[in-house]
Amino acid sequence: MEQIVIKKPELLIPAGGMDTLKVAIDYGADAVYMGGQKFGLRAKADNFSIEEMKEAVRYVHAHGKKVYVTVNIFAHNDDIEGVREYFETLHNEGLDSGDTAIDALLISDFGIFTLAKEILPDIDIHISTQANNTNYMTYNFWYKQGAKRVVAARELSLKELKKIRDNIPEDMEIEAFMHGAMCISYSGRCLLSSYFTGRDANKGACTHPCRWKYAIVEEKRPGEYLPVEEDDRGTYIFNSKDLCMIEYIPEMIAAGIDSFKVEGRMKTALYVAAVTRTYRKAIDDYFESEELYRANMDYYREEIAACTYRQFTTGFYFHKPDENTQIYDNNTYVNNYIYLGCIEEVITKESSADALDGLTGDSDLNSDTGLFVIHQKNKFSVGEKVSVMAFDGSNIYVAVCGIYDEKMNPMESAPHPKQLIYIKFSDTDGIRPGMIIRVKRS
Ligand code: SF4
Structure with a gap:
């Protein structure tokens, strides 16, 4: 058969x-x-x-x-x-x-x-x-x-x-x-966005007015908003x-x-x-x-x-x-999670001498813990526990042991969006370039 x-x-x-x-x-x-x-x-x-x-x-x-x-x-x-x-x-x-x-x-x-x-x-x-x-x-x-x-x-x-x-x-x-x-x-058969904002859903510019919160206005009482309430927070019709x-x-x-x-x-x-x-x-x-x-x-x-x-x-x-x-x-x-950044480069003990050449700062960086290069997406601090999303579906949980700016000056936190920073984690096992770092929202 x-x-x-x-x-x-x-x-x-x-x-x-x-x-x-x-x-x-x-x-x-x-x-x-x-x-x-x-x-x-x-x-x-x-x-x-x-x-x-x-x-x-x-x-x-x-x-x-x-x-x-x-x-x-x-x-x-x-x-x-x-x-x-x-x-x-x-x-x-x-x-x-x-x-x-x-x-x-x-x-x-x-x-x-x-x-x-x-x-x-x-x-x-x-x-x-x-x-x-x-x-x-x-x-x-x-x-x-x-x-x-x-x-x-x-x-x-x-x-x-x-x-x-x-x-x-x-x-x-x-x-x-x-x-x-x-x-x-x-x-593609919706004119709400074009009608309300002039931005055409059929040209990729939908402003999602279907999810806005609406009220009713009676024509002879302009400015008086009569609520449409399905519960105490209002109604989101569509x-x-x-x-x-x-x-x-x-x-x-x-x-x-x-x-x-x-x-x-x-x-x-x-x-x-x-x-x-x-x-x-x-x-x-x-x-x-x-x-x-x-x-x-x-x-x-x-x-x-x-x-x-x-x-x-x-x-x-x-x-x-x-x-x-x-x-x-x-x-x-x-x-539920905050996006901290994507690992762009891993600087290992072997590569660190070249990669860090000319930069000043912390001599401890040549330790065998390795450094991870990212452009920061949201603020995080030394001591925080974060997770790295491995490609195989597992999550690698690590603590942030150090954060350094592009000149290798140590920082307590990474407050500036898009800043290039180097991070030292408590563990490096299995962490590769391309992996996403996130932290659970408290
Ligand atoms: S997402 Fe909402 S507003 Fe946008 S096209 Fe669809 S129904 Fe219309």
Whole structure:
């Protein structure tokens, strides 16, 4: 009897900038998606210039992973020439060939799709969730046009996804959201942000007015705000919980999903590290054995809860969202950990003589404890206990024994954001460049 081999799904992680891209790859992403500086949603993310894109593609490919670029706005007439020029630049700069070739473009708009086919025929095209892909006819339509993959609308159930899988060609890929913020509209079909702030959600500039706190004003009594109260803190009418499917990996695989997508190109490196390594471990555990996956469930829940989030939901996957899918008492994130920095370099006893050459200060630095170089993200002090997130999913707990500025002057704390500092920990075992340092919020 022929044995059915289930392919491991791709873990696809957002990269808002070069730092988060490296973190995603280091912590186990199979692929990353990023925006160029034009025509990709998420205008507030750092996004990538052409030169940064080349560097990013080389970095990702050197690790044997894939990189996709979003061009998923809905274009107006005035955008068309700009998109054409942008695609021509990608071509002229070699982003469609050789070691800098982007693996796929994420597109929503038919016009942009047509231009991509014409100017960048060698790059695969994935159809963005913005295009609201809700049925197998749509998938088959895009397949015939030459798309390789379609990103499912967030509004589909797993049953519907399975039906799509059963009615599309085997080599057509389905990408579906696994984790992250939900949009209360059909993605991309919301004018709230444009209306209230002039910032267009369909051009990546959503200000999330769906999560604001609202009151009613009667037209003849301007300035008098009548509260809309669901409880004593007010009401957040459209404040959806965040999607989290870490407990349902078998169900997502059974639905025939090829790529598990995490939302959030504007998230921090800490968030990206925590989500990536937890899903990485959960997927790998499941493919080792279902028992192992079930046995580690508490670990996944705990690690995922260590990210910033708004309480979790399974979205539309099992049933239509109901009143339990909303948060009514606040519109802020749960934020259990503080991001202190990412280790950029480890100066060991062997390397320290060269690395510290010319710097003054503490002779004790040549001890065998090693030094870790970071750009500080949040304040911490000597004596504090912090944890380093190892790539394998474990956490290394250490005390901060010393902090030094760039001239090796000792400091009691690291109060200046982005300052380059050297840290000495109580232990160095297993700590590598690229690992994130965090501390639990007290
Ligand atoms: S305002 Fe809310 S519902 Fe509208 S596009 Fe933005 S996130 Fe989605």
